[in-house]
Amino acid sequence: MRIVSGSRPTGKLHIGHYVGILENWVRLQNEGFETFYFVADWHALTTGYDETQNLAEYSKELIRMFMAAGLDPEKSVLFVQSAIKEHAELQLLFSMLTSVSRLERVPTYKEQKQQMEGNQSLANAGFLTYPVLQAADILIYKGEAVPVGEDQLSHVELTREVARKFNYTYNCEVFPEPESKLSHTPKLPGTDGRKMSKSYGNIINIESTPEELKKAIMPMITDPARKRKSDPGNPEICPVWSYHKAFRITEEDKKWVFNGCTKAEIGCVQCKKLLLQNMEKTLTPVWENLVEIDAREGYVDDVIYSGNKRAREIAKSTMHEVRNAMNLLF
Numbered sequence: 001m002r003i004v005s006g007s008r009p010t011g012k013l014h015i016g017h018y019v020g021i022l023e024n025w026v027r028l029q030n031e032g033f034e035t036f037y038f039v040a041d042w043h044a045l046t047t048g049y050d051e052t053q054n055l056a057e058y059s060k061e062l063i064r065m066f067m068a069a070g071l072d073p074e075k076s077v078l079f080v081q082s083a084i085k086e087h088a089e090l091q092l093l094f095s096m097l098t099s100v101s102r103l104e105r106v107p108t109y110k111e112q113k114q115q116m117e118g119n120q121s122l123a124n125a126g127f128l129t130y131p132v133l134q135a136a137d138i139l140i141y142k143g144e145a146v147p148v149g150e151d152q153l154s155h156v157e158l159t160r161e162v163a164r165k166f167n168y169t170y171n172c173e174v175f176p177e178p179e180s181k182l183s184h185t186p187k188l189p190g191t192d193g194r195k196m197s198k199s200y201g202n203i204i205n206i207e208s209t210p211e212e213l214k215k216a217i218m219p220m221i222t223d224p225a226r227k228r229k230s231d232p233g234n235p236e237i238c239p240v241w242s243y244h245k246a247f248r249i250t251e252e253d254k255k256w257v258f259n260g261c262t263k264a265e266i267g268c269v270q271c272k273k274l275l276l277q278n279m280e281k282t283l284t285p286v287w288e289n290l291v292e293i294d295a296r297e298g299y300v301d302d303v304i305y306s307g308n309k310r311a312r313e314i315a316k317s318t319m320h321e322v323r324n325a326m327n328l329l330f
């Protein structure tokens, strides 16, 4: 089964990206799926230009992090969306099959629009039509499954509709209807318990050193009821507990934390020390991979070049079928 997914280049990646997206992508690759992962640099342009001054650099950084997390360019096709112009052509053709009212009903569009009220860049047509670009991103490789969180389910549904409509309108079987591969990957809160976001200053970069991890974790907010060690707490309302669950805690340690917290038998410092150990254990292979990648001059560029080449071949072949189905002269 072929899997396609992308991520926007936003600079240094934080641990939320690692446990929320990359670990899952690596698992799918290693389970033997045919995996296509791309840097969604055009998507980054749909919500404004402010963050895109360093787009080229961020795109390279993302591929570097893909590999550090364990994506193997021999097993997965790693590429940059804007290098494959066929995505844009297919989006144009799909946009003829998609009504404006359907796009206005996409839940993430409605939510983001409300959240970013006053942001003039959201008045652009690209923001409204980005789910059509996503459909093109997936279908140009005939993706059969898309790893998504619950908030992205509606996008895959739209992709399925577009594929169905294209096949029906042009009486062909060019596109599969991809299924959602719902991943129950944890959404990590920031160190202050709010949503993890650069703008709140509550993120932890994947590339943090052990000392930086310690500096970020030890002052982390916990259950406010635990003023003293003798005060029982509730892990369910503590961000440290969310981190424990994301960073490969053993079942035995899970019980130790849960019981120790609820029965006031352990202190938050003890609890955080265990978390730090598990975070270091999880992130050490990533840090080691980064050292190796950085030691190979031009390696990231080479990977991008050959990933783009492999992606382009498939995209060209799909577009050939599309143009034939639509009776386009060229």
Ligand code: SF4
Pocket: 222, 223, 226, 233, 234, 235, 238, 239, 240, 241, 257, 260, 261, 266, 267, 268, 271, 272
């Ligand atoms: S013991 Fe652990 S889970 Fe409980 S409040 Fe403290 S840090 Fe949070």
